[in-house]
Amino acid sequence: MSSEYTNNSFEQGSRISHSYIINDEEVKQYLNNCEIPVEAEDVELNDALKCDIVYPEKNTIEFIVAVDGESTTIPVKKSFPSSLITFFQFGSLLIKGSDLDEMEKKPFVSPSDINKLKKIEREKFVLPTKNVALKKDIDFRTTVREAIQEFYKKKHSGKTSILETLYWLIFEQYNPTSAKSNYKLSQCPHCGTNNILLEKDKMDFKNYSWKCTKINCEKEILITDVLRLFEKVDKVENADASGIITYLEKATESFFMIHTIKSLIEIQDGLVDRFLFVKDGPLSFGGETANMHKPMQALITYLNQNNRINLVGVETSGAFVDHARQIKDKLDPGQVFLLNNEHIYTYIQVGNHKEQQYGSTSYYSGKFIYKSFDKRVYVLTIPVENHNTYYNQPEIDDLKNIQEILMNIDKLRCDIYENALIPVAVANKLISLTNHPSSNILERFAKKSMGR
Numbered sequence: 001m002s003s004e005y006t007n008n009s010f011e012q013g014s015r016i017s018h019s020y021i022i023n024d025e026e027v028k029q030y031l032n033n034c035e036i037p038v039e040a041e042d043v044e045l046n047d048a049l050k051c052d053i054v055y056p057e058k059n060t061i062e063f064i065v066a067v068d069g070e071s072t073t074i075p076v077k078k079s080f081p082s083s084l085i086t087f088f089q090f091g092s093l094l095i096k097g098s099d100l101d102e103m104e105k106k107p108f109v110s111p112s113d114i115n116k117l118k119k120i121e122r123e124k125f126v127l128p129t130k131n132v133a134l135k136k137d138i139d140f141r142t143t144v145r146e147a148i149q150e151f152y153k154k155k156h157s158g159k160t161s162i163l164e165t166l167y168w169l170i171f172e173q174y175n176p177t178s179a180k181s182n183y184k185l186s187q188c189p190h191c192g193t194n195n196i197l198l199e200k201d202k203m204d205f206k207n208y209s210w211k212c213t214k215i216n217c218e219k220e221i222l223i224t225d226v227l228r229l230f231e232k233v234d235k236v237e238n239a240d241a242s243g244i245i246t247y248l249e250k251a252t253e254s255f256f257m258i259h260t261i262k263s264l265i266e267i268q269d270g271l272v273d274r275f276l277f278v279k280d281g282p283l284s285f286g287g288e289t290a291n292m293h294k295p296m297q298a299l300i301t302y303l304n305q306n307n308r309i310n311l312v313g314v315e316t317s318g319a320f321v322d323h324a325r326q327i328k329d330k331l332d333p334g335q336v337f338l339l340n341n342e343h344i345y346t347y348i349q350v351g352n353h354k355e356q357q358y359g360s361t362s363y364y365s366g367k368f369i370y371k372s373f374d375k376r377v378y379v380l381t382i383p384v385e386n387h388n389t390y391y392n393q394p395e396i397d398d399l400k401n402i403q404e405i406l407m408n409i410d411k412l413r414c415d416i417y418e419n420a421l422i423p424v425a426v427a428n429k430l431i432s433l434t435n436h437p438s439s440n441i442l443e444r445f446a447k448k449s450m451g452r
């Protein structure tokens with residue numbers, strides 16, 4: 001979650017100027033020709049997309065894992081404000097379902113109860129963001145790529161690195177019968193040659209890298225280049241990586257989650273079935289990293305054949321959350337409203353995308369609104385195997401194990417923050433950078449990790 005800067009007097013100022021602008025004739029005329037979302041009373045919910053949820057009698061989910069990340073960008077030296085670094089922190093939180101049952105008996109969950117739940121692993125990482133050179137004779141793009149690769153090289157919760165998890169995911173190592181032997185990279189980060197084939201057997205296992213196949217280039221391609229973040233970072237012109245911060249943060253959260261899934265599968269067959277993974281934000285890959293939704297889709301499809309993979313994305317802000325609040329009274333408690341293309345493009349993301357399949361290039365999940373039995377509304381995503389057609393005609397059965405997942409979502413309700421869930425709220429709070437180190441400490445940390 002990126003920290004946002006708010007200032008009341010600024011907001012007030014902009015509100016005053018808004019009303020001034022709306023009274024302008026020319027602006028009014030323009031607005032008349034614009035399509036803007038309709039008022040709550042004009043929203044019609046297609047009854048066919050409403051589904052009643054029946055909680056199963058038995059809860060087979062014993063553990064809940066939440067992943068969250070945060071980033072703060074600061075100047076390296078006060079006197080050089082144009083040199084920036086970004087400080088990231090990621091955390092995974094493990095909650096035992098039985099601890100939640102204890103808490104459920106109380107009318108209000110106190111911060112000390114939440115303290116009992118915390119068992120968070122924190123990982124820190126510094127990205128040179130603007131005008132920072134780590135070593136001489138290396139271009140800025142390479143500096144950024146190497147920083148990401150180094151971070152993914154760290155061992156996380158146990159014995160293996162995130163690099164290994166990335167390899168496992170893109171070459172389908174979870175599936176012994178998979179024939180996946182190469183991965184097509186959009187372009188070489190050095191020479192720009194398109195569609196470079198990264199062959200599984202030709203990877204250098206020491207560095208998780210390849211040599212570019214183009215003669216005269218033959219430079220190193222890193223496995224983390226499949227995230228394509230380098231495409232947003234110029235080699236020399238403006239040494240600026242600020243455009244990748246959010247996508248890197250979100251993708252890394254996903255990889256922490258995939259890493260835990262992999263670890264569970266390796267520990268014991270069937271163990272992963274007893275877990276629920278809760279991710280802040282939708283289950284998707286954004287921006288340059290969007291292509292990762294395909295290997296993720298393949299993993300989900302495979303796991304669903306033999307196991308049960310309980311995964312849910314929780315949105316806490318944005319247009320979908322605003323819409324959910326708007327239509328809250330049109331749903332009964334315990335009811336789900338499945339979102340299809342028509343509804344999304346009519347009421348939530350207006351504009352001319354009606355021909356398009358929602359999220360087809362980034363999502364591996366189906367999105368819906370859930371009104372719980374205690375009348376809270378949530379915007380959630382659960383993996384679907386048919387995401388290419390799902391949003392034409394969503395069906396409740398496409399969302400595997402939805403009843404049991406929602407039963408657990410209900411148990412995770414958090415009384416401290418409106419419509420927040422305990423794991424997400426706690427993970428947010430525990431890894432929050434603004435709560436802990438001052439920017440001085442961050443600066444010192446950054447300099448240490450840059451070897452100054």
Ligand SMILES: [Zn+2]
Pocket residue numbers: 188189190191192193212213214217218219
């Ligand atoms: Zn090349």
